[in-house]
Amino acid sequence: MPTFDRRAARRGAVVAAILVAAGLPSLAEEPARLAEQLAAIRAVGREGAGNAAAAAAWRAVVQGDAARIPAVLAAMDGANPLAANWLSAAVDALATGHGPVPLDGLRAFLADVRHDPHARRLAYEMIRDRDRTAADGLIAAMLDDPSGELRRDAVQRAIDAAAGLKKDGRKDEAIAGYRTALVAARDVDQIKAVDSALTGLGESVDLPRQFGFLMHWQVIGPFDNKAGRGFATGYPPEERVDLAAPVAGRDGPVSWKPLVTADAYGMVDLNPAYPAEGGLKEVLAYAFTEYEAAEARDAELRLGCKNAWKIWHNGRLLFGRDEYHRGMKIDQYQLPIRLERGRNTILVKLCQDDQKQEWTKEWQFQLRVCDAAGTALLAVDRPPSPAAPNAEKKP
Amino acid sequence: MTPSMKAAMNRGARLAACAGLLAACSLPAAPAAAQQVAASQSGWPRFLGPQGDGVASTASLPAELTADSRRWSVDLPGRGLSGVLVAAGRLVVTCSSGPEQSRLHVVCLDPADGRTLWHRQFRATGRTMCHAKTSVAAATPCTDAGRIYAAFSSNDVVCLDFDGNLLWLRGITSDYANVSNSLGMASSPVATDGTLVLQVENDSESYALGLDGATGANRWKLDRPKAANWTSPAVLRPDLVALQSKTGIDAVRVADGSVAWSYGDGASTIPSSCLHAGVLCVPSHGITALAVEAVAAGAQPKQLWRSNRLSPGTASPIAVGDTVLAISKGDVLTAGSLATGERLWQLRVEGPFTATPVSDGRLVACVSEKGLVQLVDITGAEPKLVSSLDLGDEILASPALADGGLYLRSNTKLYKLGR
Numbered sequence: 001m002p003t004f005d006r007r008a009a010r011r012g013a014v015v016a017a018i019l020v021a022a023g024l025p026s027l028a029e030e031p032a033r034l035a036e037q038l039a040a041i042r043a044v045g046r047e048g049a050g051n052a053a054a055a056a057a058w059r060a061v062v063q064g065d066a067a068r069i070p071a072v073l074a075a076m077d078g079a080n081p082l083a084a085n086w087l088s089a090a091v092d093a094l095a096t097g098h099g100p101v102p103l104d105g106l107r108a109f110l111a112d113v114r115h116d117p118h119a120r121r122l123a124y125e126m127i128r129d130r131d132r133t134a135a136d137g138l139i140a141a142m143l144d145d146p147s148g149e150l151r152r153d154a155v156q157r158a159i160d161a162a163a164g165l166k167k168d169g170r171k172d173e174a175i176a177g178y179r180t181a182l183v184a185a186r187d188v189d190q191i192k193a194v195d196s197a198l199t200g201l202g203e204s205v206d207l208p209r210q211f212g213f214l215m216h217w218q219v220i221g222p223f224d225n226k227a228g229r230g231f232a233t234g235y236p237p238e239e240r241v242d243l244a245a246p247v248a249g250r251d252g253p254v255s256w257k258p259l260v261t262a263d264a265y266g267m268v269d270l271n272p273a274y275p276a277e278g279g280l281k282e283v284l285a286y287a288f289t290e291y292e293a294a295e296a297r298d299a300e301l302r303l304g305c306k307n308a309w310k311i312w313h314n315g316r317l318l319f320g321r322d323e324y325h326r327g328m329k330i331d332q333y334q335l336p337i338r339l340e341r342g343r344n345t346i347l348v349k350l351c352q353d354d355q356k357q358e359w360t361k362e363w364q365f366q367l368r369v370c371d372a373a374g375t376a377l378l379a380v381d382r383p384p385s386p387a388a389p390n391a392e393k394k395p
Numbered sequence: 396m397t398p399s400m401k402a403a404m405n406r407g408a409r410l411a412a413c414a415g416l417l418a419a420c421s422l423p424a425a426p427a428a429a430q431q432v433a434a435s436q437s438g439w440p441r442f443l444g445p446q447g448d449g450v451a452s453t454a455s456l457p458a459e460l461t462a463d464s465r466r467w468s469v470d471l472p473g474r475g476l477s478g479v480l481v482a483a484g485r486l487v488v489t490c491s492s493g494p495e496q497s498r499l500h501v502v503c504l505d506p507a508d509g510r511t512l513w514h515r516q517f518r519a520t521g522r523t524m525c526h527a528k529t530s531v532a533a534a535t536p537c538t539d540a541g542r543i544y545a546a547f548s549s550n551d552v553v554c555l556d557f558d559g560n561l562l563w564l565r566g567i568t569s570d571y572a573n574v575s576n577s578l579g580m581a582s583s584p585v586a587t588d589g590t591l592v593l594q595v596e597n598d599s600e601s602y603a604l605g606l607d608g609a610t611g612a613n614r615w616k617l618d619r620p621k622a623a624n625w626t627s628p629a630v631l632r633p634d635l636v637a638l639q640s641k642t643g644i645d646a647v648r649v650a651d652g653s654v655a656w657s658y659g660d661g662a663s664t665i666p667s668s669c670l671h672a673g674v675l676c677v678p679s680h681g682i683t684a685l686a687v688e689a690v691a692a693g694a695q696p697k698q699l700w701r702s703n704r705l706s707p708g709t710a711s712p713i714a715v716g717d718t719v720l721a722i723s724k725g726d727v728l729t730a731g732s733l734a735t736g737e738r739l740w741q742l743r744v745e746g747p748f749t750a751t752p753v754s755d756g757r758l759v760a761c762v763s764e765k766g767l768v769q770l771v772d773i774t775g776a777e778p779k780l781v782s783s784l785d786l787g788d789e790i791l792a793s794p795a796l797a798d799g800g801l802y803l804r805s806n807t808k809l810y811k812l813g814r
Contacts, residue, residue, distance in 0.1 A: 046570050048612035051563035055610075058561050081520040082566050085551075089515045089561045096513065118518060152494070187494055306577070319572070323598040326577035326623065332524055 034068060037061050038075040041090070042083045054086050062093040069094050069126070070105040076119035084118060091122055101126050110138065117147035124150060143184040148373055155185045159193060166201065175201050182210065186374035188330045208385040211330070212368040212376025213266025214289050214346070215386055218243055219259045219273055221285025224250040225351050230284045231308050231322045237286040238312070241347060250283060259287065262388035265330060269364040270350060279361035284351040291346060291369060292381045293339040299377050301346065302331040305365040308351035313337045314344055324353040325360045331374070339369075339377070438481035439795035439802075441537035442583035442627050442751075448671040449713025449720075449753050451796040456758040457814050460768060460784035466800060466811040469509035472500050474806035475532030476749070477583075481797035482538045483557040485512065488804055489545050491531035496523045499531065501545050503559060506799045509809060513559035519549035521568025525579025528749075528791070530806070533579060534627075535793065539586030542608055548580040550595055554611060563611035567593070573600035576623050583627040585636060590614055590649045592636050596624035603628075603638050605652050615652025626667040629675060631687050637675060639668055644677055646687070646696075656690050658683075658698075666707040666721075666751075671714030674699060674733055681706045682719060684736060700736030705729055710751040710793075713759075715773065720759060722748050728761060728771060728778065742778040744769050751793040753801070760801060766790045768803070768812065786810060 040057035044050035061072060072091050076084045095101055106123040109115060128135035142154040162177030175198065182194045182205065195205045208215055223235045236247040246253040261268050268287060274280050293299075301311060301318065306328035310320030318335045352363045369377045437445065437453050444451055457464050473490030480487040486509075490500040499517040504510060523531050525548050536545040542562060546552045550567035568574050574595045582594040591606040596619045605614040619640060626639040631646060635655060638645045644658040662668070663678035670676075673688030675696070681703030685696040705712070708724035718730045718739065726746030730739040750762045758781070759771045766786035772779040788805040795802040800813030 044564075048563065048565055048606070048610055051565075051611045052609075055560075055562050062560070081518065082564060082569065085517040085520070085553075085564055085566075086561060088517060089553075092515050093513070093559060149493070189494055321573055321599055322621075323577060326598065327524060327526065328577070329524060332522075332577070 034061065034064070034071060038072065038087070041086045042075060042079050044082050044086060045080070054083075058086055058090055061090050062098075064094070065099040066094050066101045067099065067105075069102060070109045070123075073109055073119040073123055074115065076116040077114075079116070084116070088118070088122060091126075095126055101130065103127060103130065107138075113146050117149070120147050121149040143180070146373060148186055151184060151373075152187055152190065155181050155187075155190050158184065159190065159197075162197065166197070171201060175203055178203075206385050207264040208266050209378065209382075210376060211266065212370050212378055214291070214367050214369065215261050215266060216383065217259045217261075217268055217287045217289045218256045219270065219285055219287045220247070220249075220254055220256045221270070222250050222254070222274055222280055222283035223285065225282045225284040225353070227282070228308070228322065228351070228353060230282075231310075231320070231349075231351050235284075235286070237288070237347060238349070241288050241345065243288070256288070260386050262386040263366075264388065266366040266368060267364050268366065269362075271361065271363050278356075279352075279363065281352055281356070282354045284349060285363075287348040287350065287365075289346050291339075291344040292379045293341055293344055293377075294380045295339075296341040297339050297377075298372070299337055299339045300370055300372060301335045301337055302368050302370060302374075303333045303335065303348075303365060304328050304330045304367075305332065305350070307363055307365070308353070309365065310349040311335060311367075312345075312347040314340060315347075320349070322351075324351075325355060325362070328362075330366060331368075336372075438483075438797045439478075440480065440482050440539070441585055442478055442535040442793065443629075443667070443669055443711065443713070444753065444796070446671065447629050448669045448715070449711070449751060450671075450715055450756055451753065452756055454796045454798050455755045456760055456770060456796065456801060457812065458758075458781070460770060460782040460812065462784075464784060464812045464814070465786075466813050467509045468808050468810045469504065469511075471804065471807060471809055472502065472514065473498065473532065474530045475804065476530055476581075476791035476806075477532045477804075478535035478793045479795040479802040479804055479809065480536045480538055480543065481506065481795050481799075481802065482543075483541070485557055486795075486802060486809070487536055487538075487543050487545070488809055489532040489534075489536055489547065491519075491523070491547065495519075496525070496531040497549075499547050499549070499551060499553075501536070501543070501553060501555060503543075503557070504809065506797075506802075506811065509811065515553070515555060515559060515561065517551060517553060517564070519547065520551055520566035521549035522575045522577075523549050524575075524577050529579040529581060531579070533581035535583040537584055537586050537591075539591075539608060540589065542586070544584055544586055544591050544608075546582075546584050546593060548576075550574055550580065552584070552591070552593065552606070552611070554591075554608070562609075565606065565611045567595055567604070571595075571600050571602065573597075574602065575599070578623065581625040585628045585630050587630045587636065588633045588649045592628045592638075592647075592649065594619070594624065594626070594628060594638060596620065596622065596640060598623055603647065603652070605647075605649060614650075617647065617652045622664065624664045626662075626664060629668050629670045631670060631675065637668060637670075637687070639677065640664065643679065644668065644675070644685070646690070655692075656695055658685060658696060663707070665709055666711040669712050669714050669719075671719070671733065674714070676712050676714055676719050676733075678707050678712065682712060682721060682731070682736070684719075684733070699734070702731055702736035702738065704738045705731045705736065708748065710748045713752055713754060715754045715756055715759070718773065720752065720754075720773075722746070722752065722761065728752075728759070730773065730778070740776075740778055742771060742780065744771070744780070745783075749791040753794050753796045755796060760794060760796070762790050762794055762803060764789055764791060766805065768801075784812070 037057040158181035166174035308322040473492030486504040497519040531548040534546040554562040576597040629637040646655040682705040684699040707721040712721040766788040
């Protein structure tokens, strides 16, 4: 496995820099030079930090031949996203006009799932661009690949195969094929496509469970959000959540009450909980839930929301955004967390502004727990998805 | 920014010292193609063209459009409504691809035949969500001093030379986590006096940035109105740019981001201002014309006229000779006097329009969303639709007009029209 040794790179950078400064560049060994150049690229940071050094190193890296592509791809392992982009562009440059691309090295790189998923995808694309038949063979075995892009192609193959079976009237085999695709699918559009196909074949899909949407909540409100000031106002639930204790709301004491959504895509709509003609405006409410984790692990909270919002996990503010009614989709915001073993708490603050148009009445969110690849992480005590006899499936 | 990204960046910072030494020892030489880039603005170096008025005075549109006018078309690697950059004898186009449009592309092509000269790919580091009609590749790239600057709706900004060498990149949403717009960002940057001026204005964390053209580092960061804004800066002088927003216009010194003067009577957040003969035509209450050429220190620009009979829709106004032109929401091309604002004539054209028209000073090319290219002769007292060509492809991007032809891009193709 080509690896990127950070310590060696640091040593190499210092030594090589001294040798170059001393006018003895030829004494710096090629691997050490490359490692030092890659280290310079990986050193880029926020607000343009390290860009000048990275540019010089980048020019040096792309002076080499295409044989060094696996080493450059390996440098993407653990690189920050900005550094990864520098390296990705170097791979693009090396892949054209720098001699033959090392296909064997790329196959080996692709096969090692410990490498950065995006780097492996680049390796795959270089293989595909030169040998599509070989690439098709490789992708067929990637239904469970950690790279989302590689997995996506494999899932699409499975969907297409199932569609072919359906067209041939082989219903049971088609259903089995779609079920296989569904297990592997992580992208929303593919899950929707499979759900649609299975529904057409008389099957049902538990979409809330598939995605890991949180369906059972306690909500409290309304609190004042006049002129949007409530977004920055710390109302009592931000200090302490006591589900039994009323607190002062905008119009008097307010209490927590349960809100269970049966929406296929986990939409938590606050308007029915606080009915008002035309919908409440310039208010906010909180939604709270608990999540029992089997183990401590890295995870993500993924939110879709067109109202201003804030989220806390175990009392820690993760993020907030004061944008209203610009758009909403599943997984719109991806918030890394560290799940604690056992009980975790999630608090959502959801603000509504003063706009009066029909499309600004929406006061809702959808939230799921998953891993970085989008695989649902289900609470150990997750109840069955609420039945929705006549509920429409809407994203 | 995720915690893992922060940790990775901290690691990066610890490496910066030796990397800096490396940089000092091996600064890159100027690339061959970059050396060919003259300071002249004879190509199409940014949104609204070399002078910021939508006119390419050294180019000419074909007198007639026929099937033979289509010199070539090539497939693009992704979608986009960014315009084409024409400079240094090359074309540069940005695209985005993938189910989330998270793959970003900068493609350089040969204007003679559309052949790809180089192609660089990046991954969006900011949010890519946008309205279905727009795209992550919405901002037209610009150039200055041999550098290509490409900005994306994810707030990734990359700088390359004309040989495809990466000079720097930034992830503005990595730096400032709430810089984004769920409908998409679309402001096209401008580069002047060695500074890239970037408006990343939105409802939340809203800024204008002046980035060092050589390194991408912040020269200044200016708080801007918290409101979605898709307009692009106008270069008033090499050292002064006009930033448009819902509050109006702020003239900002490129060197330090300080505000020289402001016009505070509101302006559109979609069509941008054009500059011609010292007059800034601002989409404000129709169009408001400001004399911006010699504004004394501490003074405000003189308002020359205001006309609500010149009301641009999505496309920005342009100015040709002594005329300002705007396409209305109702698809009417209207001409007004640049001196007085008096309406001179109107012509209904077939829309709808997102693309800003371009002119060679004699003809105006209006390109509808349905891909209908319409040439209007504006040399007479009355306008005349002289020719049209249906590309049969959705065109939202503003065309580029340069010596070799008219360049149009769709979500899938790049076209060259010419004689």
